[in-house]
Amino acid sequence: MTEAGFVHQFISGTSDRTLLLLHGTGGDEQQLIPLGRELDSGAAILSPRGNVLENGTARFFRRLAEGVFDLEDLKAQTDALAAFVRAAAGHYHFDLEKLVAVGYSNGANIAASILLRRPGLFSAAMLLRAMVPLIPEELPDLRGVDVWIAGGKEDMLIPRLSTEQLAEMLSEAGAEVTARFFDAGHALTNTELVLAKRWLDGRTGANPNR
Numbered sequence: 324m325t326e327a328g329f330v331h332q333f334i335s336g337t338s339d340r341t342l343l344l345l346h347g348t349g350g351d352e353q354q355l356i357p358l359g360r361e362l363d364s365g366a367a368i369l370s371p372r373g374n375v376l377e378n379g380t381a382r383f384f385r386r387l388a389e390g391v392f393d394l395e396d397l398k399a400q401t402d403a404l405a406a407f408v409r410a411a412a413g414h415y416h417f418d419l420e421k422l423v424a425v426g427y428s429n430g431a432n433i434a435a436s437i438l439l440r441r442p443g444l445f446s447a448a449m450l451l452r453a454m455v456p457l458i459p460e461e462l463p464d465l466r467g468v469d470v471w472i473a474g475g476k477e478d479m480l481i482p483r484l485s486t487e488q489l490a491e492m493l494s495e496a497g498a499e500v501t502a503r504f505f506d507a508g509h510a511l512t513n514t515e516l517v518l519a520k521r522w523l524d525g526r527t528g529a530n531p532n533r
């Protein structure tokens with residue numbers, strides 16, 4: 324599958340769930356595979372590499388400075404990634420209804436951007452160290468979408484206020500949001516991963532609206 328324009332890895336699974344893994348700045352399509360395996364060892368995995376290079380490191384969209392995003396590029400990359408995910412579902416024959424987006428840092432920000440710009444693609448998303456990527460002109464309809472948001476209380480890159488604003492925006496749009504802040508910095512901790520896994524396991528079939 325080359326036409327969609329994202330270097331990626333696809334690993335088939337034994338359950339019907341697929342995890343869309345979206346890495347952080349400087350990561351690649353391999354970075355979150357151990358995390359995905361820990362969250363659900365039986366899930367299929369789709370893991371694209373961000374198409375934007377910043378000093379040679381991969382990201383999912385351009386930024387002008389730390390935490391200041393190039394909004395035009397963010398919108399274009401969001402739409403390209405959403406189109407890639409749809410094309411990949413057809414190509415690899417996985418069920419988009421069973422897709423869970425799992426994004427870390429820059430990957431969490433583009434996952435949040437897809438929720439806000441392309442509602443209907445994700446019915447569940449795990450946003451690990453996310454902030455408000457953009458403010459949509461109109462709030463999308465996110466009823467029936469489950470979102471887990473995990474912040475680090477000592478994260479120097481992602482302001483807690485912005486994570487809280489994102490949680491509020493998604494709730495206001497109708498998503499079922501669980502937001503937790505952990506005794507952690509930007510890196511993920513084992514404690515939160517145990518809770519994230521519990522959230523993922525607990526939501527199976529919990530979405531009668533979709």
Ligand code: MLT
Pocket residue numbers: 347348386389390428429430432480
């Ligand atoms: C971003 O640029 O998406 C955030 O600042 C997180 C990161 O540093 O990648």
